Amino acid sequence: MEKTLKFAVFGAGFWANYQISAWKQVGGVELLAICDPDEEKAKKMAEKHGIPNVYRDAGTLFKQEKLDFVDIISSIPSHAPLVMAAAKAGVHVICQKPMAEDYKTCQAMVKACEDAGVKYFIHENFRFQTPIRKCKQLMEQGEIGNPFKARLTFCSGFPVFDNQPALAELDRFIIMDLGVHILDMSRYLFGDVEKLYCQTQKINPSIKGEDVATTLLSMKSGVNCLVEVSYASQLEQETFPQTLMLLEGDKGSIRLDYNHHITVTRKGKGSEKIQADPPQYDWADPDYALIHSSVVTCNQSILDDLQDKAAAENSGQDNLKTMELVFLSYKSSETNKVLYTT
Ligand SMILES: NC(=O)c1ccc[n+]([C@@H]2O[C@H](COP(=O)([O-])OP(=O)(O)OC[C@H]3O[C@@H](n4cnc5c(N)ncnc54)[C@H](O)[C@@H]3O)[C@@H](O)[C@H]2O)c1
Structure with missing residues (x-):
């Protein structure tokens, strides 16, 4: 039996809803927590998807949850600080596209994950x-x-x-x-x-x-x-x-x-x-069905990598x-x- 991987989501906006549904489709993972500074949005998403814990700040989440990976589906300026925080906490990281607002920051995000020895994927579906x-x-x-x-x-x-x-x-x-x-x-x-x-x-x-x-x-x-x-x-x-x-x-x-x-x-x-x-x-x-189906295959490829079955394309x-x-x-x-x- 494969170990169920535990994870948290950052961001409770438009895209997180579909990304979470796609994870349910893939299976083999358990969503423990969701974090968004807009706590009302996070609570609504938690209710909709049966997520047990809600946070409004990343620091508290990383202190309280024991995670295998995080899925960052938040606004673009928050990608870099959240990836850095995940690397510091020693958990593998998935981050939505676009990685960050400038190239130097992107390079620093890759380096931080390498230095911390955590896997780092961009969710390019x-x-x-x-x-x-x-x-x-x-x-x-x-x-x-x-x-x-x-x-x-x-x-x-x-x-x-x-x-x-x-x-x-x-x-x-x-x-x-x-x-x-x-x-x-x-x-x-x-x-x-x-x-x-x-x-x-x-x-x-x-x-x-x-x-x-x-x-x-x-x-x-x-x-x-x-x-x-x-x-x-x-x-x-x-x-x-x-x-x-x-x-x-x-x-x-x-x-x-x-x-x-x-x-x-x-x-x-x-x-x-x-x-x-x-x-x-x-x-x-229905307007996004083609893209939503590609989120499932993208998530599956990342999960295969997290389970050491095959290297993901989207490092x-x-x-x-x-x-x-x-x-x-x-x-x-x-x-x-x-x-x-x-
Ligand atoms: N792959 C795709 O096809 C696809 C499609 C749409 C969006 N996206 C990506 O998904 C990401 C989110 O887009 P969206 O449309 O859901 O945006 P959105 O504005 O609807 O939601 C973003 C959420 O992130 C939250 N947020 C901001 N800072 C945060 C932080 N520090 N911690 C946690 N949450 C934080 C905001 O409060 C907001 O609720 C973007 O990177 C976007 O490019 C990808």
Whole structure:
């Protein structure tokens, strides 16, 4: 019998509700406590999910609870202090994307966990989406030969601020919140990035940050990958929260369209249609079902690592490469320059 791992959650906002439901789906863990400075929110979440203990400050929680790991699902500025506190308390850490607001802080978070000898994961779930996994599998099977060019598109007019009003207040919005996922996806598909060029735009006048970003990544493998993210797009078909893709190789192409339709075209052999629907869960919000199913697989991979069964893809160390792309994208847009990764 596998040992049940005991954990606590930080943050009782919009996303914690689904993350906790996904943990229940995975099983093998026991949620002992939830902490949020907004105690009313924490109490409500505890009631909804049957969490025994509620805290409003991390210090007291770490003193009183005996934990195997923590899951940090709180506002971005709190990620770094909470990761540091968990490392100090000697418990393994999962932290939501984006890791932190600047690269130096991200590096310090990774180092603090390494020094403390605790495992550190970033909860980067988009790469776990069923259709994305399927496209990568098809590429790895050699269906399109050597990839040379790709387009990854998440362009939407979904009213994202209705569920997450805090996003409208971020000085840096779409690359930090959404681009981080798609940039990570490009690394998942094609490996390390050599250089990038990015342009950002602010179309919605009632938010603080940018809501459109177009980034051209030159991968070390030679693939050129265009990443487009927008929450200002008024399109014939609203596709939230799906990433659409076109992956081209010297022997064919893979197109991922709306509603998880994949078309594989092989040189001289015509096209094949493949359906890559994600699993459905009754606790998932229908608007976010694709993402919510990827939270389950992401949690499972982290749990496998915590149980020493298999290394998770999403280590803090690995995610530094994604965060570097986030910060380089902002700098490229500000300076209008092509920038190289370290
Ligand atoms: N992976 C995904 O697909 C996905 C989707 C949505 C949000 N997220 C991430 O989840 C995190 C939370 O987002 P949200 O939409 O739930 O935000 P939210 O604003 O709804 O909730 C954040 C909560 O964190 C709490 N908080 C602030 N400081 C804290 C601290 N020191 N300790 C404990 N709690 C603290 C706030 O009081 C608030 O209740 C963010 O990092 C966000 O990027 C991920």
